[in-house]
Amino acid sequence: MRGHTDEPQTPTPGSAARTVGGITAIAVLALLAWRYPFAVGAAAVLAVVLFMHEFGHYVTARAVGMKVTDFFLGFGPRLWSFRRGETTYGLRALPLGAYVRVIGMSSSDAVEPGDEHRAYRVKSYPRRLLVVCAGSLMHLVMALVAYVVLHAALGAPALEENRWQVAEVMSQRDGVTLPAGTAGIEVGDRIVGVNGVVTEDWNAFVSQVQARPGESVLLEIERDGARLATAATLAADPETGRGLLGVRAAQAVTYETAGLPTATARAFADLGQAMVDSVRGIWSLFVNFGDVIDRIVSPPGDPSANDDLGTRPLGVFGIVDLASDTSWGWSERALMFAMVNVFLGVFNMVPVPPFDGGHVAIATYERWRERGGRDRYFSDPRALAPVVAVVVTALALLAIGLLYLDIANPIDL
Structure with missing residues (x-):
């Protein structure tokens, strides 16, 4: 569709094609936005x-x-435009930027x-x-x-020394089903206790999990400043026999405001x-x-x-x-x-x-x-x-x- 001018305009095949193209582009974007x-x-x-x-x-x-003669959003075929004063403003098919013509x-x-x-x-x-x-x-x-x-x-993210948090939750590894995927653990959680044993340190957590293959354990989790508990039955590594939960760790992050x-x-x-x-x-x-x-x-x-x-x-x-x-x-x-x-x-x-x-x-x-x-x-x-x-x-x-x-x-x- 063309922009408004003082003279009435008769639709042309080109303008109709641009209208159809615009509707199609909007439909595709809407579908992608939903998916x-x-x-x-x-x-x-x-x-x-x-x-x-x-x-x-x-x-x-x-x-x-x-x-300035042109100011368009997007590139490619013109979908819609109008002229105001000495400048033509409009929209083109590919919303990948904009351009100005001086x-x-x-x-x-x-x-x-x-x-x-x-x-x-x-x-x-x-x-x-x-x-x-x-x-x-x-x-x-x-x-x-x-x-x-x-x-x-x-809040600006800042790494905390000697503190860890969950960076990835895994449901399987090497064909072994891991309990972390069904235990309600989320990325960003801090597992601060296993069966009442404090696990602020990553190595302490690993030791507690590896020592309990096949056991049901109570995990104490810190999430968004609140404490909660969840149970999980640990898997066993088929090669070493050690307990497995199914999480990967990263250095803990805090968010500071001022x-x-x-x-x-x-x-x-x-x-x-x-x-x-x-x-x-x-x-x-x-x-x-x-x-x-x-x-x-x-x-x-x-x-x-x-x-x-x-x-x-x-x-x-x-x-x-x-x-x-x-x-x-x-x-x-x-x-x-x-x-x-x-x-x-x-x-x-x-x-x-x-x-x-x-x-x-x-x-x-x-x-x-x-x-x-x-x-x-x-x-x-x-x-x-x-x-x-x-x-x-x-x-x-x-x-x-x-x-x-x-x-x-x-x-x-």
């Missing part, structure tokens, strides 16, 4: 993140007097004579920098807000550290590119694909998969939201086109050529076309490779 609510929710949040990136460009471009982004772009004064290329150096950096700034703002909410409301002033200070500290970590991660990606490729081409189920998370990049599918893990709480999701935003903001400033950092580099080079009161200099975009082609191709191949890696060898945190 995989967390995954679709995580994907929707990621789409909003990319939308807000472009919204930053849109707002700042309008604010400094540039002409006139005169390069010296070769055709611009109407009456609009030349509103083209990106004729604006001052500070205004051009503001517009091209606005997307990354939006990522940092979103990350900062998430960190504040994390510290002030949700007042708004302290939470804000901690949020800024976290933001700074995340920016440093992102720069290091990007540098590691290039320095250890051979290791990255080895992981991408690893066969399904290869344990070496995830043996070093420092050189194991995560793609969009992997991010959505982790964020949709039902064992994660809102604190973990808020932390990932913040970290992903920081990384996107920093990565987008790599000084190579077509990244926004490439536009910063071009604008800075043009400014340098104008030093000493020289005439305005416009770089030739044709000289950078091969660089853009190489970068886009590399990113496409990397995205495909990471999609395979995330599916064939998913990270299990």
Whole structure:
């Protein structure tokens, strides 16, 4: 369906096809949301993140007097649009982000004579920098807000020394049925006693369980600050004869909140550290590119694909998969939201086109050529076309490779 105009419009086969396509896309999304609510929710949040990136460009471009002709949510075939003033707003079939079109982004772009004064290329150096950096700034703002909410409301996760909690509940192992799956034990529980014996220490717990194969035991569990009890009949390891319950452990996590002033200070500290970590991660990606490729081409189920998370990049599918893990709480999701935003903001400033950092580099080079009161200099975009082609191709191949890696060898945190 087309947007409203002053003149009545007659439906066309193209508009009907877009309407059908839009209805189909909505139906598919609704079906996926019903079947995989967390995954679709995580994907929707990621789409909003990319939308807000472009919204930053849109707002700042309008604010400094540039002409914005298009602002669309999604990519691919147009489903719906309307024109308000000089800008066409709309929705496209694939909700994987957004894009904004500003006139005169390069010296070769055709611009109407009456609009030349509103083209990106004729604006001052500070205004051009503001517009091209606005997307990354939006990522940092979103990350900062998430960190504040994390510290002030949700609680920042912190590992506890010498305390453990259940990280996985198993129903079977090597053909042996394990009682943990039917005993009501949940991920995040702390089993603090077995038959009255205190098991705050993991080794003490293991000793108590292994010494009682086939016995019915009373487990004391700590969950969300409350104590409860459950009974379980322990299985026996067919090889060693030792008792088995069926849980894996991880270091215990507590969630700490603070007042708004302290939470804000901690949020800024976290933001700074995340920016440093992102720069290091990007540098590691290039320095250890051979290791990255080895992981991408690893066969399904290869344990070496995830043996070093420092050189194991995560793609969009992997991010959505982790964020949709039902064992994660809102604190973990808020932390990932913040970290992903920081990384996107920093990565987008790599000084190579077509990244926004490439536009910063071009604008800075043009400014340098104008030093000493020289005439305005416009770089030739044709000289950078091969660089853009190489970068886009590399990113496409990397995205495909990471999609395979995330599916064939998913990270299990």
